[in-house]
Amino acid sequence: METAVVWFRDDLRITDNPTLADAVTAADEVVPLYVVDPRKRGETEYGTEKLGAHRARFRRESLLELRAGLQDRGGDLFVRRGRPETVLPEVAGRVDADAVYAQTKPATEELETEVGVRETLPDDVSFERRWTHTLYHVSDLPTSYERMQDTFTPWRKAVERECSVRDLVAPPDAVPTPDLPAGDVPTVSEYGLEAPTDDDRAVLRFEGGESAGKRRLEEYFWEEDRLREYKETRNGLLGAAYSSKFSPWLAAGCLSPRWIHEEVRRYEDERVSNEDTYWLVFELLWRDFFQFQFCKHGSRFFHPNGIRDVEKAWERDREAFDRWANGETGIPFVDANMRELNRTGYMSNRGRQNVASFLADALGIDWRWGAAYFEERLVDYDVASNWGNWAYQAGVGNDSRDNYFDVLSQAEYYDPDGEYVTTWLPELEGVPPEAVHRPWELSEGERAEYGVRPGVDYPEPIIDLEARYEDLQG
Ligand SMILES: Cc1cc2nc3c(=O)[nH]c(=O)nc-3n(C[C@H](O)[C@H](O)[C@H](O)COP(=O)(O)OP(=O)(O)OC[C@H]3O[C@@H](n4cnc5c(N)ncnc54)[C@H](O)[C@@H]3O)c2cc1C
Known part of the structure; x- marks a missing residue:
């Protein structure tokens, strides 16, 4: 009898999943397995967390649903904790597996883990990778x-x-699975995180x-x-x-x-x-x-100068970075986007381009700090999409033309009524749309009239942005 372990990674689905489908075709019994790897959480070298609450919750829900889908087909999802390099050989040994099927991905840490698993599997267990x-x-x-x-x-x-x-790969009708202890799907609190609370302003409740x-x-x-x-x-x-x-x-x-x-x-x-x-x-x-x-x-995407042959001197100003991360720069369009990210785990593409350019171009701060912060916060974090886009925006990646985003004109163009910034910065609600993206320009009289006190209930700008853009052009 042939037995195959199916190691689920970032492929938590049954439809069009060649890894699962091929294993089910090749083997009489399969062992669908998810490994909770301790290296996927904890502090990064940039002082950020690898995993934040929105993504932790999303993953939990995805795993629960995958388990239900496999159970509908007579199977189950087995969950184990530990390094895949240790867990995979253990499980393969216990069920006397002939093969391990796994999704392969291009990112450095994921590849290292994959190589480690292959090396620790006994020679008579074949390792089948699928690009999916x-x-x-x-x-x-x-x-x-x-x-x-x-x-x-x-x-x-x-x-x-x-x-x-x-063509799409058909989902298997049945997933015959041996009788093993199922193991619990991790909760958000298992990661030492607080479950996120929902916010009416969120674009969606990502389930x-x-x-x-x-x-x-x-x-x-x-x-x-x-x-x-x-x-x-x-x-x-x-x-x-x-x-x-x-x-x-x-x-x-x-x-x-x-x-x-x-x-x-x-x-x-x-x-x-x-x-x-x-x-x-x-x-x-x-x-x-x-x-x-x-x-x-590969790992060149994590270098300060990215994949390009340029020499850029990045600032490492922790206080300025924290103001950016917390949405307290005093530039409403940047702050609104960062507060949306922090509250909901999501930010629009337009927002991401602007806040990234603000950090890397206007403040000149090491773009990798920003990328690492996004890694923690985004519900949709993906290594290649995130670090690739950040490097691009910072002028050290693909297609880079050293173009910065003029955050003020972007704000006025894409949020002409100020509806977006006042949704996330209610303290600016009273300011008319034509002034809301530049509260620092309000006169004393206007401040009193609109009920806003820059420096008191909303920060003064962290830099003179227009002067900075002139420098960048010069
Ligand atoms: C600094 C920065 C960081 C980013 N980090 C991530 C990330 O970690 N994960 C992520 O999925 N996307 C990332 N993006 C890309 C993009 O912003 C998001 O994919 C998009 O906003 C998600 O919303 P959507 O699904 O409604 O996109 P849509 O506009 O509906 O696009 C459809 C799909 O196309 C893909 N896509 C769209 N734009 C891009 C892009 N520029 N690069 C790669 N894929 C794209 C996404 O998978 C997206 O779901 C980043 C962009 C920037 C500028």
């Missing part, structure tokens, strides 16, 4: 990732011209799991018919209707990008095919690009 988290398969690229270009557009065009997306992810697509594509206006509205800041919000489910692997792609095609057949529908796939290609860039450059 991108739209295009790594083996189908026009050039191998080692030789891929570091610039997005030519790479994307070559992929669109020369590759096709593979982990494959069916919640599918429900979000159902709502966004089919019920509310938003895909037809995706590109036009994706730079929004408030509410569920702008952009798909698929990122947390993609990051945990609750949704497969190929499944989303198939739904886009179905929408294009049944409703409308336009630039907006194409643009969602275009964004999934950005996601793929960073994954393959990580395969190519």
Whole structure:
């Protein structure tokens, strides 16, 4: 009798999961396993935490749902605590496994763990890796990732011209599993974190799991018919209707990008095919690009100068960094975005670009501190998407043109009525829209009239931003 262990990592789904499907096909019995690795939490070298409460809760919900899905198929999800390098050989030995099937990912620590597991498995247990988290398969690229270009557009065009997306893999009908102690799915408090409280202002209550992810697509594509206006509205800041919000489910692997792609095609057949529908796939290609860039450059993405041959002198001013992180810079657009992140675990793409540019360009602070802070806070944190985008924004990554975001004009353009900043900074509610992005310019009379006291109930700006932008231009 053949037995296979299926080691779930960031692929917490049953639909279109080749790792699970191949194991079920090859073996008579499978052991679906999730390992709670102590190295995934704790303090980083930047003084931040690796795991925050929003992502911990999302993962718990995703694991509970995966367990329920496997139980519906006659199986279960076994949860064990410890280093995968120790747990996998133990479990494989206990069930006399012939093989371990696992998702493979490009990030450095994940790869090290994977190599460690392979080395500690006995020789007669084969280690089967599956690449399952991108739209295009790594083996189908026009050039191998080692030789891929570091610039997005030519790479994307070559992929669109020369590759096709593979078909979905059907979910197994049955998952025959031996009788073993199940093990508890970790709670948020097991990580020493406090469960997050919900906030009415959040764009969504992100609920982990494959069916919640599918429900979000159902709502966004089919019920509310938003895909037809995706590109036009994706730079929004408030509410569920702008952009798909698929990122947390993609990051945990609750949704497969190929499944989303198939739904886009179905929408294009049944409703409308336009630039907006194409643009969602275009964004999934950005996601793929960073994954393959990580395969190519590996740990260089964690260097202060990133993947580029530039020498930048980064500031390491802890006090200024803390003001940024806590949303207390006195620049409303930055503060509103950071407070949203801190309260809800999510921030729009427009917000992320602006706060990242503010930290790295305007304050000149080591962008890796910001990336590490996002790692702690984001519900959708993904190594490649996060560090790749941060490096890009800091001018040390891909396509970098040393362009900074002028946060003040961005705020005035994308939040002309000040609705976004006053949602997250109620202390500025009384200030009229034309002044709300620059409260420091208010006269004494205006301050009294609008009931705002910069320096008392809202901070004075941490820097003279306009002067700083002049310097950057000069
Ligand atoms: C500094 C910075 C840090 C970021 N960190 C992360 C991160 O840790 N995890 C993460 O998933 N995204 C990250 N992003 C990318 C992007 O901001 C989010 O994917 C997006 O805002 C999520 O919302 P959405 O699902 O509604 O996106 P949509 O606009 O609906 O896009 C659909 C999907 O495409 C992908 N996508 C879109 N834009 C990008 C992009 N620029 N790079 C990579 N993939 C993209 C995401 O998977 C997203 O879910 C970061 C961007 C910046 C500027």
